[in-house]
Amino acid sequence: MEKSDITERIKSLQEKKGFLILAHNYQNSEVQSVADFVGDSLELCKEAQKSPYSNIVLCGVSFMAETAAILNPDKNVYLPEKNAHCTMAQMLTPDAVLALKKNHPSAQVMCYVNSSAEVKSVSDIICTSSNAILLARKIESEEIIFVPDRNLGTYVSKSFPEIKVWLAPAFCYVHHEIYPEDVIKTKEKFPASLILSHPECQDPVLQISDFVGSTSAILKYVSASAEKEFIVCTEEGMLERMRIVHPHKNIISPLMPRLCYGMKKTSLQSVLSVLENPSDKISVPYPIAEKAFIPIKRMMDLSV
Ligand code: SF4
Incomplete structure (x- = not known):
């Protein structure tokens, strides 16, 4: 099936069956394009909670779907790729x-x-x-x-x-392996650029950054800035999103694109498959879900 046909079929099934599609910033741009909402982990949790839909397709990795399921025990949460995990x-x-x-x-x-x-x-x-x-x-x-x-x-x-x-x-290999030398070499090529980094990067990278923030904070920073060139130290899906949102700004990878293989498992086809056959909803065993809900709820209450 052509990509445009898959996209059309996703939209039609989503409407017919009443599904909310959420995508993390690190999903590839095709998957982001069929989502009702694209954002960081906290934003996805909030969207899942306020949605009137009882069925949610979460395009991300398994801990995100688990968190959404814990927060929304009355909703059905589906992860399009069962083996999409965060290392x-x-x-x-x-x-x-x-x-x-x-x-x-x-x-x-x-x-x-x-x-x-x-x-x-x-x-x-x-x-x-x-x-x-x-x-x-x-x-x-x-x-x-x-x-x-x-x-x-x-x-x-x-x-x-x-x-x-x-x-x-523990650490995230995607961010941990962005080395300060990579960033410095890139900056030499683009001396007018600002360096924006996710705090999962190592401290020496953060030390040479102009701004440190979550994926959504980085996007907001670029949107508000009058500058035109940015070296963005995070997963490439975020950079793809920024290039779409800001086509006249130069969004530069630190030496090379950094990919999260867990995040990249999800494809348009896997989103379509879960809408066609929504089986294996994410379920967290009761004693664990009950205990995990308490610190998640504490975060939600204190972060307003
Ligand atoms: S980029 Fe991938 S491996 Fe790194 S923290 Fe996010 S989900 Fe986990």
């Missing part, structure tokens, strides 16, 4: 978190949303890259165990030198 979320087990808690009993566990439901269920508060700083301030703890992303945790700890932050060893 960083898979790096950390709940036992590793419990071991950190045992060693640092006074610390609150702040868990990045890019984590399994099991890890969330043993955490005190969930955060995203857009609200981690705000929430670290609001929970008023002298010690924080930040999991799973050690780079985002380092970013939080540098913002609060008075708080002791304990880190887990």
Whole structure:
């Protein structure tokens, strides 16, 4: 089937069956083009909650669909590709978190949303890259165990030198492997450009950046800026979106495009397949869903 036919069929089935299609910023541009809403993790959670539709197709990775299912137990959440996983979320087990808690009993566990439901269920508060700083301030703890992303945790700890932050060893390979040398070489080619980075990048990259923020914050920054050239240190899907939104601005990859293979598993065909045959809705076992809901809800309440 031609891509245009697949797109038409998706739209028609979506309307007929009453589905909301959500896509993360890292999805490829074809998948983003059929979504009702494209955004970062926190924005997708909020859209899923306020949607009147009871069926949601979430084009992203499994932890996102799990989070949407935990927040919306009365809705059916479908992930088009069952094996679309976040490598960083898979790096950390709940036992590793419990071991950190045992060693640092006074610390609150702040868990990045890019984590399994099991890890969330043993955490005190969930955060995203857009609200981690705000929430670290609001929970008023002298010690924080930040999991799973050690780079985002380092970013939080540098913002609060008075708080002791304990880190887990996990990281996102997509961002971690953007090296400062790559960024500097790119900047030499485009000396007028600004460097915008996601806080999942390593600290030396953040140190040479003009702006650090979540994917949506980076997009807002570019939209508001009068500048024309930006080196954007994050996953390429975000850069594709920015090039569509701002065709007259030069959105530059740091030496080469960085791809998340979990995110890129979803295709137009997989979105169509789940609409044609919506089986295997995402379900998180009851005791885990119940426990994970508490720190997610705490995030939602404190991040308004
Ligand atoms: S870009 Fe990194 S953190 Fe995001 S889903 Fe992919 S592996 Fe996980």
